[in-house]
Amino acid sequence: MDKLINLQDAVNLVRDGDTIMVGGFLAVGTPERLIDALIEKGVKDLTLISNDTSFIDRGVGKMVVAKMFRKIYTSHVGTNKETGRQILEGEIEVVLVPQGTLIERIRAGGFGLGGVLTKTGLGTLVEEGKQLVEVDGEKYLLEKPLRANVALLYAEKADIKGNLTFHGATRNFNTYMGAAADISIVEAKEVVQIGELCPDEVIVPGVFVNYIVDGGAL
Amino acid sequence: MNKQEMQEFIAKRVALELQDGDLVNLGIGLPTLVANYVPENKDVLFQSENGFIGLGPSPEPDEIDPCIANAGAFPVTIVPGGSFFDSAMSFGIIRGGHVDTTVLGALQVAENGDIANYMIPGKMIPGMGGAMDLLSGAKKVIVAMEHTAKGNHKLLKECTLPLTAINAVDLIVTEMGVIEVTSKGFVLLELNPEYSLEQIKEATGADLIISEGLKPMA
Numbered sequence: 001m002d003k004l005i006n007l008q009d010a011v012n013l014v015r016d017g018d019t020i021m022v023g024g025f026l027a028v029g030t031p032e033r034l035i036d037a038l039i040e041k042g043v044k045d046l047t048l049i050s051n052d053t054s055f056i057d058r059g060v061g062k063m064v065v066a067k068m069f070r071k072i073y074t075s076h077v078g079t080n081k082e083t084g085r086q087i088l089e090g091e092i093e094v095v096l097v098p099q100g101t102l103i104e105r106i107r108a109g110g111f112g113l114g115g116v117l118t119k120t121g122l123g124t125l126v127e128e129g130k131q132l133v134e135v136d137g138e139k140y141l142l143e144k145p146l147r148a149n150v151a152l153l154y155a156e157k158a159d160i161k162g163n164l165t166f167h168g169a170t171r172n173f174n175t176y177m178g179a180a181a182d183i184s185i186v187e188a189k190e191v192v193q194i195g196e197l198c199p200d201e202v203i204v205p206g207v208f209v210n211y212i213v214d215g216g217a218l
Numbered sequence: 219m220n221k222q223e224m225q226e227f228i229a230k231r232v233a234l235e236l237q238d239g240d241l242v243n244l245g246i247g248l249p250t251l252v253a254n255y256v257p258e259n260k261d262v263l264f265q266s267e268n269g270f271i272g273l274g275p276s277p278e279p280d281e282i283d284p285c286i287a288n289a290g291a292f293p294v295t296i297v298p299g300g301s302f303f304d305s306a307m308s309f310g311i312i313r314g315g316h317v318d319t320t321v322l323g324a325l326q327v328a329e330n331g332d333i334a335n336y337m338i339p340g341k342m343i344p345g346m347g348g349a350m351d352l353l354s355g356a357k358k359v360i361v362a363m364e365h366t367a368k369g370n371h372k373l374l375k376e377c378t379l380p381l382t383a384i385n386a387v388d389l390i391v392t393e394m395g396v397i398e399v400t401s402k403g404f405v406l407l408e409l410n411p412e413y414s415l416e417q418i419k420e421a422t423g424a425d426l427i428i429s430e431g432l433k434p435m436a
Binding site: 025026027028029051052055074075076077078079084087088094096098099100101103104107118119120121122123124125126156166167168169170171172173174175176203 | 268270283284285287289303305312332336340342345347348349350384
Protein backbone atom coordinates (compact mmCIF):
# COMPACT_ATOMS: atom_id res chain seq x y z
CA MET A 1 0.00 0.00 0.00
CA ASP A 2 1.23 3.43 -0.96
CA LYS A 3 1.17 5.62 2.15
CA LEU A 4 1.70 8.93 0.40
CA ILE A 5 -0.97 11.57 1.00
CA ASN A 6 -1.15 15.31 0.43
CA LEU A 7 -0.62 17.91 3.12
CA GLN A 8 -4.30 18.83 3.40
CA ASP A 9 -5.50 15.24 3.83
CA ALA A 10 -2.76 14.77 6.39
CA VAL A 11 -3.74 17.65 8.65
CA ASN A 12 -7.42 16.71 8.35
CA LEU A 13 -6.51 13.64 10.40
CA VAL A 14 -5.93 15.93 13.40
CA ARG A 15 -9.12 16.96 15.19
CA ASP A 16 -9.98 19.43 17.95
CA GLY A 17 -9.18 17.99 21.37
CA ASP A 18 -6.67 15.42 20.07
CA THR A 19 -3.43 14.51 21.77
CA ILE A 20 -0.55 14.89 19.34
CA MET A 21 3.10 13.95 19.52
CA VAL A 22 5.50 16.06 17.46
CA GLY A 23 9.09 15.05 16.72
CA GLY A 24 12.01 17.47 16.86
CA PHE A 25 14.52 18.94 19.28
CA LEU A 26 14.31 22.73 19.35
CA ALA A 27 12.83 22.36 15.86
CA VAL A 28 15.75 20.34 14.51
CA GLY A 29 14.06 17.39 12.82
CA THR A 30 10.52 18.75 13.12
CA PRO A 31 7.79 18.59 10.43
CA GLU A 32 7.51 22.33 9.68
CA ARG A 33 5.15 21.91 6.71
CA LEU A 34 2.69 19.79 8.67
CA ILE A 35 2.83 22.33 11.50
CA ASP A 36 2.21 25.27 9.17
CA ALA A 37 -0.72 23.46 7.56
CA LEU A 38 -2.22 22.66 10.98
CA ILE A 39 -1.96 26.30 12.00
CA GLU A 40 -3.68 27.30 8.77
CA LYS A 41 -6.43 24.75 9.40
CA GLY A 42 -6.82 26.07 12.95
CA VAL A 43 -7.39 23.03 15.19
CA LYS A 44 -7.75 23.80 18.89
CA ASP A 45 -7.72 22.36 22.43
CA LEU A 46 -4.89 20.01 21.56
CA THR A 47 -2.64 18.25 24.03
CA LEU A 48 0.98 18.28 22.90
CA ILE A 49 3.67 15.75 23.74
CA SER A 50 7.01 17.05 22.52
CA ASN A 51 10.58 17.38 23.79
CA ASP A 52 10.37 21.17 24.03
CA THR A 53 8.22 24.06 22.83
CA SER A 54 10.91 25.35 20.48
CA PHE A 55 11.04 29.05 19.60
CA ILE A 56 8.14 31.40 18.85
CA ASP A 57 8.83 31.23 15.12
CA ARG A 58 9.86 27.60 14.64
CA GLY A 59 8.29 24.15 14.98
CA VAL A 60 5.63 23.60 17.65
CA GLY A 61 6.57 27.02 19.05
CA LYS A 62 4.42 28.54 16.29
CA MET A 63 1.46 26.45 17.49
CA VAL A 64 1.98 27.73 21.04
CA VAL A 65 1.82 31.28 19.70
CA ALA A 66 -1.39 30.33 17.82
CA LYS A 67 -2.81 29.11 21.18
CA MET A 68 -3.65 25.64 19.87
CA PHE A 69 -2.72 23.79 23.06
CA ARG A 70 -4.64 23.22 26.27
CA LYS A 71 -2.01 21.01 27.83
CA ILE A 72 1.65 20.20 27.09
CA TYR A 73 3.90 17.37 28.23
CA THR A 74 7.47 18.48 27.65
CA SER A 75 10.95 18.64 29.16
CA HIS A 76 11.78 22.25 28.36
CA VAL A 77 9.92 25.47 27.57
CA GLY A 78 12.70 27.99 28.30
CA THR A 79 13.39 28.92 24.67
CA ASN A 80 9.80 30.00 24.00
CA LYS A 81 8.78 33.07 25.96
CA GLU A 82 5.16 32.67 24.87
CA THR A 83 4.92 29.25 26.58
CA GLY A 84 6.34 30.86 29.71
CA ARG A 85 3.77 33.64 29.54
CA GLN A 86 0.88 31.20 29.03
CA ILE A 87 2.03 29.16 32.04
CA LEU A 88 2.39 32.17 34.33
CA GLU A 89 -0.99 33.59 33.20
CA GLY A 90 -2.63 30.21 33.83
CA GLU A 91 -3.77 29.85 30.21
CA ILE A 92 -2.16 26.48 29.69
CA GLU A 93 -1.22 23.41 31.72
CA VAL A 94 2.36 22.26 31.32
CA VAL A 95 3.59 18.97 32.73
CA LEU A 96 7.39 19.05 32.92
CA VAL A 97 8.87 15.61 32.29
CA PRO A 98 12.61 14.87 32.41
CA GLN A 99 13.80 14.36 28.84
CA GLY A 100 15.00 10.79 29.29
CA THR A 101 11.79 9.90 31.10
CA LEU A 102 9.68 11.51 28.37
CA ILE A 103 11.20 9.42 25.59
CA GLU A 104 10.90 6.26 27.70
CA ARG A 105 7.22 6.95 28.50
CA ILE A 106 6.60 7.34 24.76
CA ARG A 107 8.58 4.19 24.01
CA ALA A 108 6.57 2.31 26.64
CA GLY A 109 3.35 3.61 25.09
CA GLY A 110 4.32 2.26 21.72
CA PHE A 111 5.98 -0.97 22.72
CA GLY A 112 3.39 -2.60 24.93
CA LEU A 113 5.03 -1.82 28.26
CA GLY A 114 3.07 -0.90 31.38
CA GLY A 115 5.62 1.76 32.29
CA VAL A 116 9.27 2.22 33.09
CA LEU A 117 11.21 2.36 36.36
CA THR A 118 13.76 5.16 36.68
CA LYS A 119 15.78 6.94 39.35
CA THR A 120 15.52 10.19 37.43
CA GLY A 121 13.43 12.66 39.41
CA LEU A 122 13.68 10.91 42.80
CA GLY A 123 13.43 13.47 45.59
CA THR A 124 12.10 16.20 43.25
CA LEU A 125 8.70 17.58 42.24
CA VAL A 126 8.63 14.96 39.47
CA GLU A 127 8.04 12.34 42.16
CA GLU A 128 4.70 13.86 43.25
CA GLY A 129 1.73 11.54 42.86
CA LYS A 130 3.83 8.71 41.48
CA GLN A 131 4.34 5.21 42.79
CA LEU A 132 7.75 4.33 44.23
CA VAL A 133 8.84 0.81 43.40
CA GLU A 134 11.64 -1.02 45.17
CA VAL A 135 13.63 -3.54 43.15
CA ASP A 136 16.40 -5.46 44.92
CA GLY A 137 16.66 -2.75 47.54
CA GLU A 138 16.88 0.12 45.04
CA LYS A 139 14.11 2.73 44.79
CA TYR A 140 12.67 3.77 41.44
CA LEU A 141 9.84 5.95 40.18
CA LEU A 142 7.16 4.24 38.15
CA GLU A 143 6.62 6.34 35.04
CA LYS A 144 3.55 5.45 33.01
CA PRO A 145 3.25 5.14 29.23
CA LEU A 146 2.18 8.02 27.02
CA ARG A 147 0.14 7.63 23.85
CA ALA A 148 -1.37 10.01 21.32
CA ASN A 149 -4.05 10.14 18.66
CA VAL A 150 -1.66 11.43 16.03
CA ALA A 151 2.14 11.67 15.72
CA LEU A 152 3.65 14.26 13.39
CA LEU A 153 7.18 13.28 12.47
CA TYR A 154 10.09 14.25 10.26
CA ALA A 155 12.51 12.04 8.32
CA GLU A 156 15.23 12.62 5.76
CA LYS A 157 13.96 9.93 3.40
CA ALA A 158 10.87 7.75 3.37
CA ASP A 159 10.05 5.05 0.89
CA ILE A 160 6.36 4.71 0.03
CA LYS A 161 5.99 1.87 2.56
CA GLY A 162 7.15 4.26 5.29
CA ASN A 163 10.65 2.98 5.94
CA LEU A 164 12.61 5.94 7.25
CA THR A 165 16.19 7.21 7.24
CA PHE A 166 17.58 10.19 9.07
CA HIS A 167 20.37 12.72 8.81
CA GLY A 168 22.35 14.35 11.63
CA ALA A 169 20.64 14.98 14.93
CA THR A 170 17.10 14.73 13.56
CA ARG A 171 16.24 11.31 14.95
CA ASN A 172 15.57 12.52 18.51
CA PHE A 173 11.90 11.69 19.29
CA ASN A 174 10.97 10.86 15.68
CA THR A 175 11.99 7.22 15.95
CA TYR A 176 9.54 6.19 18.71
CA MET A 177 6.54 8.51 18.50
CA GLY A 178 5.06 6.71 15.51
CA ALA A 179 4.75 3.54 17.56
CA ALA A 180 2.93 5.36 20.37
CA ALA A 181 0.24 7.05 18.26
CA ASP A 182 -2.94 5.68 16.63
CA ILE A 183 -2.00 7.49 13.43
CA SER A 184 1.49 8.57 12.46
CA ILE A 185 2.26 11.00 9.67
CA VAL A 186 5.81 11.53 8.47
CA GLU A 187 6.94 14.60 6.58
CA ALA A 188 9.88 13.36 4.56
CA LYS A 189 12.40 15.63 2.92
CA GLU A 190 12.56 13.09 0.11
CA VAL A 191 10.16 10.31 -0.85
CA VAL A 192 11.64 7.34 -2.70
CA GLN A 193 10.33 4.17 -4.30
CA ILE A 194 10.44 0.67 -2.83
CA GLY A 195 13.92 -0.77 -3.11
CA GLU A 196 15.71 2.57 -3.15
CA LEU A 197 16.56 2.34 0.55
CA CYS A 198 18.97 -0.35 1.59
CA PRO A 199 17.33 -2.31 4.44
CA ASP A 200 20.56 -1.81 6.40
CA GLU A 201 20.12 1.96 6.44
CA VAL A 202 16.47 1.98 7.57
CA ILE A 203 16.27 3.45 11.09
CA VAL A 204 12.49 3.21 11.55
CA PRO A 205 10.63 0.34 9.86
CA GLY A 206 7.50 1.29 7.91
CA VAL A 207 5.27 -0.64 10.32
CA PHE A 208 5.24 2.46 12.55
CA VAL A 209 4.26 4.85 9.75
CA ASN A 210 0.69 5.27 8.49
CA TYR A 211 1.06 8.22 6.14
CA ILE A 212 3.83 10.10 4.36
CA VAL A 213 3.82 13.66 3.15
CA ASP A 214 6.41 14.75 0.61
CA GLY A 215 7.85 17.78 2.37
CA GLY A 216 10.73 18.65 0.10
CA ALA A 217 13.77 20.52 1.34
CA LEU A 218 12.96 23.20 3.89
CA MET B 219 37.67 39.92 36.28
CA ASN B 220 34.73 40.90 34.11
CA LYS B 221 31.95 38.37 33.53
CA GLN B 222 33.50 36.89 30.40
CA GLU B 223 36.94 36.51 31.98
CA MET B 224 35.33 34.94 35.02
CA GLN B 225 33.50 32.40 32.90
CA GLU B 226 36.62 31.55 30.91
CA PHE B 227 38.62 31.17 34.13
CA ILE B 228 36.03 28.73 35.53
CA ALA B 229 35.79 26.79 32.26
CA LYS B 230 39.58 26.47 32.04
CA ARG B 231 39.77 25.01 35.55
CA VAL B 232 36.91 22.56 34.89
CA ALA B 233 38.72 21.32 31.77
CA LEU B 234 41.59 20.09 33.99
CA GLU B 235 39.15 17.63 35.61
CA LEU B 236 38.50 15.80 32.34
CA GLN B 237 40.43 12.58 31.84
CA ASP B 238 41.83 10.99 28.71
CA GLY B 239 39.13 8.79 27.15
CA ASP B 240 36.23 10.43 28.97
CA LEU B 241 32.75 10.82 27.51
CA VAL B 242 31.54 14.22 28.70
CA ASN B 243 28.23 16.08 28.53
CA LEU B 244 28.36 19.87 28.84
CA GLY B 245 25.33 21.95 29.78
CA ILE B 246 24.35 25.07 27.89
CA GLY B 247 25.99 28.39 28.79
CA LEU B 248 29.18 28.55 30.85
CA PRO B 249 29.71 24.74 30.77
CA THR B 250 29.80 24.81 26.95
CA LEU B 251 33.02 26.89 27.16
CA VAL B 252 34.84 23.97 28.79
CA ALA B 253 35.25 22.33 25.37
CA ASN B 254 37.59 25.19 24.37
CA TYR B 255 40.16 24.29 27.03
CA VAL B 256 40.61 20.53 26.82
CA PRO B 257 44.39 19.87 26.62
CA GLU B 258 45.43 18.50 23.22
CA ASN B 259 47.00 15.41 24.78
CA LYS B 260 43.65 14.31 26.17
CA ASP B 261 41.20 12.43 23.96
CA VAL B 262 37.83 13.61 25.28
CA LEU B 263 34.56 12.96 23.45
CA PHE B 264 31.53 15.16 24.02
CA GLN B 265 27.97 13.89 24.03
CA SER B 266 25.10 16.08 22.89
CA GLU B 267 21.86 14.82 24.45
CA ASN B 268 19.85 15.68 21.35
CA GLY B 269 21.52 12.74 19.70
CA PHE B 270 25.21 12.36 19.10
CA ILE B 271 28.64 11.60 20.44
CA GLY B 272 31.50 13.59 18.98
CA LEU B 273 30.28 17.16 19.32
CA GLY B 274 32.76 19.36 17.46
CA PRO B 275 33.39 23.10 17.16
CA SER B 276 31.14 25.60 15.40
CA PRO B 277 31.23 25.32 11.59
CA GLU B 278 32.27 28.05 9.17
CA PRO B 279 29.17 29.99 8.06
CA ASP B 280 29.15 28.32 4.63
CA GLU B 281 29.40 24.86 6.16
CA ILE B 282 26.40 25.02 8.49
CA ASP B 283 24.17 21.95 8.34
CA PRO B 284 20.77 22.76 9.93
CA CYS B 285 20.43 19.12 10.98
CA ILE B 286 23.62 19.22 13.07
CA ALA B 287 23.01 21.43 16.09
CA ASN B 288 23.81 21.14 19.78
CA ALA B 289 21.24 20.83 22.56
CA GLY B 290 20.85 24.61 22.48
CA ALA B 291 20.05 24.59 18.74
CA PHE B 292 23.36 26.23 17.79
CA PRO B 293 25.08 24.89 14.66
CA VAL B 294 27.96 22.56 15.48
CA THR B 295 30.01 19.88 13.77
CA ILE B 296 30.59 16.20 14.46
CA VAL B 297 34.15 14.95 14.77
CA PRO B 298 35.53 11.95 12.86
CA GLY B 299 34.58 8.84 14.81
CA GLY B 300 31.35 10.39 16.04
CA SER B 301 27.88 8.83 15.85
CA PHE B 302 24.25 9.95 15.68
CA PHE B 303 21.39 8.29 17.57
CA ASP B 304 17.87 8.97 18.87
CA SER B 305 16.76 10.24 22.27
CA ALA B 306 16.12 6.78 23.75
CA MET B 307 19.72 5.78 22.96
CA SER B 308 21.00 9.18 24.09
CA PHE B 309 19.35 8.90 27.49
CA GLY B 310 20.25 5.25 27.80
CA ILE B 311 23.84 6.46 27.53
CA ILE B 312 23.15 9.14 30.15
CA ARG B 313 20.96 7.24 32.61
CA GLY B 314 22.88 4.02 32.23
CA GLY B 315 26.08 5.48 33.64
CA HIS B 316 27.99 5.65 30.36
CA VAL B 317 28.75 9.37 30.61
CA ASP B 318 31.89 9.86 32.69
CA THR B 319 31.41 13.51 33.57
CA THR B 320 28.69 16.09 33.19
CA VAL B 321 29.28 19.80 33.70
CA LEU B 322 26.21 21.84 34.58
CA GLY B 323 25.33 25.29 35.84
CA ALA B 324 23.23 25.74 38.98
CA LEU B 325 21.04 28.21 40.79
CA GLN B 326 21.78 26.60 44.16
CA VAL B 327 23.87 23.73 45.51
CA ALA B 328 23.49 22.35 49.04
CA GLU B 329 26.26 20.94 51.21
CA ASN B 330 24.83 17.42 50.80
CA GLY B 331 25.06 17.66 47.00
CA ASP B 332 21.44 18.59 46.32
CA ILE B 333 21.13 20.87 43.30
CA ALA B 334 18.47 23.26 42.04
CA ASN B 335 18.85 24.49 38.48
CA TYR B 336 15.59 24.22 36.57
CA MET B 337 12.99 26.64 37.89
CA ILE B 338 12.14 29.62 40.08
CA PRO B 339 8.46 29.20 41.00
CA GLY B 340 6.24 32.01 39.78
CA LYS B 341 9.10 33.61 37.88
CA MET B 342 11.02 31.37 35.54
CA ILE B 343 9.96 27.88 34.57
CA PRO B 344 12.27 26.76 31.74
CA GLY B 345 12.08 23.06 32.64
CA MET B 346 14.69 20.46 33.41
CA GLY B 347 15.41 19.27 29.87
CA GLY B 348 17.93 16.48 30.31
CA ALA B 349 19.41 17.79 33.57
CA MET B 350 17.60 15.39 35.92
CA ASP B 351 18.74 12.39 33.87
CA LEU B 352 22.32 13.67 33.67
CA LEU B 353 22.42 14.26 37.42
CA SER B 354 21.05 10.83 38.13
CA GLY B 355 23.20 8.94 35.62
CA ALA B 356 26.57 10.60 35.05
CA LYS B 357 29.45 9.10 37.00
CA LYS B 358 30.79 12.52 38.03
CA VAL B 359 28.83 15.75 38.33
CA ILE B 360 30.71 19.06 38.20
CA VAL B 361 28.88 22.32 38.77
CA ALA B 362 30.47 25.28 36.99
CA MET B 363 29.03 28.59 38.12
CA GLU B 364 29.69 32.00 39.60
CA HIS B 365 30.06 31.75 43.36
CA THR B 366 27.15 34.08 44.16
CA ALA B 367 24.20 35.55 42.29
CA LYS B 368 24.52 39.34 42.61
CA GLY B 369 25.81 38.85 46.14
CA ASN B 370 23.21 36.23 47.11
CA HIS B 371 24.48 32.86 48.27
CA LYS B 372 24.25 29.95 45.83
CA LEU B 373 26.17 27.48 48.00
CA LEU B 374 23.82 26.71 50.87
CA LYS B 375 23.08 24.39 53.75
CA GLU B 376 19.82 23.51 52.02
CA CYS B 377 18.42 24.53 48.66
CA THR B 378 15.30 26.69 48.81
CA LEU B 379 14.33 26.26 45.14
CA PRO B 380 12.77 23.08 43.69
CA LEU B 381 15.47 20.43 43.40
CA THR B 382 16.71 19.01 40.12
CA ALA B 383 18.33 16.09 41.97
CA ILE B 384 19.32 14.99 45.46
CA ASN B 385 22.89 14.16 46.57
CA ALA B 386 24.14 14.52 43.03
CA VAL B 387 26.98 17.06 42.92
CA ASP B 388 30.60 15.93 43.32
CA LEU B 389 32.61 19.08 42.61
CA ILE B 390 31.90 22.81 42.33
CA VAL B 391 34.15 25.17 40.39
CA THR B 392 33.59 28.92 40.79
CA GLU B 393 35.70 32.01 40.19
CA MET B 394 36.64 31.90 43.89
CA GLY B 395 37.65 28.29 44.32
CA VAL B 396 37.24 24.57 43.83
CA ILE B 397 34.96 22.85 46.32
CA GLU B 398 34.39 19.16 46.82
CA VAL B 399 31.04 17.93 48.12
CA THR B 400 31.74 15.31 50.81
CA SER B 401 29.72 13.48 53.46
CA LYS B 402 31.00 16.17 55.88
CA GLY B 403 29.91 19.04 53.65
CA PHE B 404 31.73 21.51 51.40
CA VAL B 405 35.52 21.09 51.41
CA LEU B 406 37.60 23.86 49.85
CA LEU B 407 40.34 22.24 47.78
CA GLU B 408 41.63 25.28 45.92
CA LEU B 409 41.34 29.02 46.49
CA ASN B 410 41.74 31.64 43.77
CA PRO B 411 44.67 33.80 45.08
CA GLU B 412 42.68 36.91 44.14
CA TYR B 413 40.39 36.17 47.10
CA SER B 414 41.00 35.63 50.81
CA LEU B 415 39.63 32.75 52.88
CA GLU B 416 37.44 35.30 54.65
CA GLN B 417 35.95 36.44 51.35
CA ILE B 418 35.08 32.97 50.11
CA LYS B 419 33.63 31.99 53.50
CA GLU B 420 31.49 35.10 53.44
CA ALA B 421 30.32 34.30 49.92
CA THR B 422 29.32 30.77 50.95
CA GLY B 423 26.01 30.12 52.71
CA ALA B 424 27.18 26.99 54.48
CA ASP B 425 30.22 25.84 56.45
CA LEU B 426 33.35 25.63 54.36
CA ILE B 427 35.85 23.04 55.54
CA ILE B 428 39.36 24.03 54.50
CA SER B 429 41.29 21.12 53.05
CA GLU B 430 44.62 20.40 54.73
CA GLY B 431 46.15 20.35 51.28
CA LEU B 432 44.58 23.66 50.20
CA LYS B 433 46.15 24.83 46.95
CA PRO B 434 45.99 28.01 44.91
CA MET B 435 43.48 27.71 42.08
CA ALA B 436 45.28 27.70 38.76
